[in-house]
Amino acid sequence: MNKPSQRVVRCPACGGDSVFDSSNRWRPFCSERCKQHDFGAWASERYAMPEQEGQSDPDFEQS
Incomplete structure (x- = not known):
């Protein structure tokens, strides 16, 4: 079974890509x-x- 693709959203602070998933501890931000x-x-x-x-x-x- 294939893993569904991760949802990528726009970081509200810098506008860069941010993975919106539990693996991203800073979501919806891209970084700490x-x-x-x-x-x-x-x-x-x-x-x-x-x-x-x-x-x-x-x-x-x-x-």
Whole structure:
């Protein structure tokens, strides 16, 4: 029986090929370096969404 081909996806950090399989301990990243780079960006809040003006929840308004 033939082993099915491995699924290759785009690394979210560098854009290179990354094997999306349990054999890749850093999936979906291609390497530990890319995973750490992404984690550093997340930890420093570079992925924060900008607040949109006029979008407020009246239940959480300060008096």
